[in-house]
Amino acid sequence: MTTMRDHPATVAVVGAGSIGGSWAALALAYGLTVHVADPAFGVEERLRVTLPAHLGDLGSGPEAMDRLRVHTDMTRAVAHADLVLEAGPERVDLKRTLFAALDGATDPDVVLASSSSGFGPSTFQDACRHPERVVVAHPFNPPHLVPLVEVVGGRLTSEETVAATMSAMTLLHRRPVRVRAELPGHVVNRLQAALWREAYDLVRRGAISVAELDLAVSSGPGLRWALLGPIATQHLSGGPEGLAHVLAHLGPPMVEWWSDLGDPALTPELVTELVEGVTNELGGREPDILARRDRALVELLDLKDRHGLGSLDPQAEGVAR
Template sequence: MRTTIDTLAVVGAGSIGGSWVALGLAHGLRVSAADPSAAALGRLPQTVARNLVELGADETALDRLETYDDPAAAVAEADLVLEAGPERVEVKRELFAILDGATAPDVVLASSSSGLGPSAFQDACGHPERVLVAHPFNPPHLVPLVEVVGGRATSEEAIAATMTAMNGLGRRPVRVRAELPGHVVNRLQAALWREAYDLVRRGAISVADLDQAVASGPGLRWALLGPIATQHLSGGPGGLAHVLEHLGPPMVEWWADLGEPEFTAELRQQLVDGVDSEMGGREADVLGRRDGALRELLELKARAGLDDLGGER
């Protein structure tokens, strides 16, 4: 599989595709982008220009971007293909068959799917060994996480090439060694959301106070270290072994009491009303300030030497 990437092809010109395009351009690559929607392609340069500014890159990098309405034409010269199309398996099967027929067999074809495993669509390809998932985390041009997931037919060479390519784009790839609905990180989020929704449903806490509790408490530590490393450090000299010995049994009791809320119309409305009250119509302003803080946080982690913790050794 190719490990030297000069030309990146991005299939899908939505928000995820716009982030992938900006990352490629910011790292000096030639980028071709494809989308069947003329409107999506028309919006893409503005989206990419904004992302380039957030990455501290020169907007003249846009000169290296070419756009296509035909995915086969966009990927013909690519060294790596990143698909960011609709999250529907029938669409991905049709699209990956096209990508497979239009690229050299040593080019990795990676889907950005947030929940589908590659086995669901790689058998539509003549070279399924180079098909996998490289799932980014929103917004992908700022948040460095990428989950790399192989399917039943994916080769180790394709996995290794993708890990190398993601590192080259300044990402922090992690290998997910099992195909699971939602991969790993979305499953972790879903577990937290399930209990958060149930606590709100039960009237234990408001939406605004729940968000405040996470953001002002464990969320601060999780931004710097993962949950298990954080738990280890909270155990003092005894570390995780001490925590599990003394807090393990109570934690099992908490597990047994976690909620399993029904996803009713009433619960959905309760959550929507709560977050609307919390935001007060300031979504655009909060989003801009959040993304600015994300950039500063990443710089702080690098200065503190905390960005090299985690990942397999």
């Protein structure tokens, strides 16, 4: 049985968009050599402008860029990689073509990980001669700052591949979670979609404006969710009996709320209302707000670690202390 490489020294990133560039910065910041492949014109010039800012977010200096190599030929980029991170367009036909080519250009003990936000590996891994080393490692934007990575194995993915991917993500200081079922959107995007569905419907009903809805979440439950997950948060609200008390007393009304949740259609009118609402809310300040959000993310992650809330794993630093 092939032993998968779980401590990569060289990473290949296929696709240099926002996700791929962020992956590249993360690997550079933690001392790895990075080969980026993208056929688009001007990719290297763009990366050499954007990646130093990402590295700065991570406390890494511009000298890390010395370990970056940019290619238009994908096979050259992946030839000596210990780990391949695919970050191409979200099209299953393209992923099948990409992974068949990646499979032919790499050693069989190299993990081929897709950043797909919704496809499971089973939809494209059978295009490979070695489908057992194909997995999804779904990050959250921006991957160099947000530590969560969903690791999803497919029908033909080996346990060794899943374990190696979890190990590689931990090496990159990510917090991987294993998703044990292939579902459209994996787990966290489904949770986001559930919130967005109700948020859009509340705006459609006229119950609240876009700006006030964003404020309500970011100034209310969003503050708690940034520190603990929704079920742990609910448990802590139940006093000494915790979640058992909450479900006994608030569970029945919640079931009634479920029956009233919306199922909106994305009509042109609703799309216009949402777009106009968020455009007015941000007032053309998107670049500045994005930069400030990313700086706040760095500070929030540091704050969580200092208070032992970076992970509830009892072996995690901060909790163990």
